[in-house]
Amino acid sequence: MVGLDAGAAPAPSSCSRGSAASTAGVSVPCSSTALVAGGRSLKILEHHVHKVEMRTKENGEQEEELVVSNLRPFTLKVGVHDASEEPMLDCSLPLRASLLYENGMPVKQTSSSEPLLVGETDVVALQGAATFKLRITSLSSHRDKQRFRIQVAPQDVELHLNEPNLCVVTDPMKSVTKLGRAAGGPLPQPTIPPPSDIPQAPTDGLKRKHRETLEEHAAQLQSLSDTQDHIMQELQGLIALAHQRMAAGDNGSGAAGVGDATSGLRSTRAANEYKLNGS
Structure with missing residues (x-):
């Protein structure tokens, strides 16, 4: 009272x-x-x-x-x-x-x-x-x-x-003006959120998106490289076949075979360069 x-x-x-x-x-x-x-x-x-x-x-x-x-x-x-x-x-x-x-x-x-x-x-x-x-x-x-x-x-x-x-x-x-604190009263402790509650920086989403894009480009490049290796093997087989015909005396056919193989190789390289530049 x-x-x-x-x-x-x-x-x-x-x-x-x-x-x-x-x-x-x-x-x-x-x-x-x-x-x-x-x-x-x-x-x-x-x-x-x-x-x-x-x-x-x-x-x-x-x-x-x-x-x-x-x-x-x-x-x-x-x-x-x-x-x-x-x-x-x-x-x-x-x-x-x-x-x-x-x-x-x-x-x-x-x-x-x-x-x-x-x-x-x-x-x-x-x-x-x-x-x-x-x-x-x-x-x-x-x-x-x-x-x-x-x-x-x-x-x-x-x-x-x-x-x-x-x-x-x-x-x-x-x-x-100021009421003050009670004598011996503890100071208020700041509340710190646990690490799991701390929001992630917005840059993490951008980094993840760029990483996924780079991985997709790397997969495309590997696929083109595999395709080019397969085509090169086929071209080498054609060139070997042309040399065999030339050795058998069919010079005209052998020259034509080598020309066709060389033209095919150039077309394949041009197609691969176009795909690489487009990606």
């Missing part, structure tokens, strides 16, 4: 105090609310902060301190209740969130052009509940290390004056 600082100056506002503070989405039930004898009241249902630290008070006691970053939004949910503390589900009430110091005094705008409180500052409570998504732009270190509260009240000033219990403030929060 996150309580109020006992040493803090009382807020000069009639708003009720108390919150359900949480970190990492875990809520803590609210401990207090405004008790109204014959009217409506506001109650903090959820208060999600970024971090909870331990701080030492002036009397030496330890207490939890709510911490928010001025770079990230936080959420605050309030509910409208009747005098019996029952939710008023049929209620529709325009509400407004504003920034206060821990002592309840309003925070004044500095030279900075950015508003002190940004986000969904004006929300209508439908069915008795309203959720604010807020971000405090000012830093506690720039405000004499003072902490901040969020006040939620009706947008209608006259209604606020007539029903002062329709107002609630949160527990104090320290506003920082």
Whole structure:
């Protein structure tokens, strides 16, 4: 449970105090609310902060301190209740969130052009509940290390004056830029995918395609070489036959046979050269 600082100056506002503070989405039930004898009241249902630290008070006691970053939004949910503390589900009430110091005094705008409180500052409570998504732009270190509260009240000033219990403030929060890590917390380790999950470079596909093309050309060249060797063997047989005829005295026929064989050899070489050049 996150309580109020006992040493803090009382807020000069009639708003009720108390919150359900949480970190990492875990809520803590609210401990207090405004008790109204014959009217409506506001109650903090959820208060999600970024971090909870331990701080030492002036009397030496330890207490939890709510911490928010001025770079990230936080959420605050309030509910409208009747005098019996029952939710008023049929209620529709325009509400407004504003920034206060821990002592309840309003925070004044500095030279900075950015508003002190940004986000969904004006929300209508439908069915008795309203959720604010807020971000405090000012830093506690720039405000004499003072902490901040969020006040939620009706947008209608006259209604606020007539029903002062329709107002609630949160527990104090320290506003920082960097939240930091918990003491002794391990550093996050980078996740490295296993070697089988590492994608292959796109050049592998090109290399494989070129290798297949070269293998296909080599097979074609080997086939042409085999064909040429077979033709050469046949030509050698024809030349031998022509020489035999010449030796038998058929000079005309032998010369013609040699001429035909030589012409056939030239034609075969030309055909092979054409195939090689074409591939």
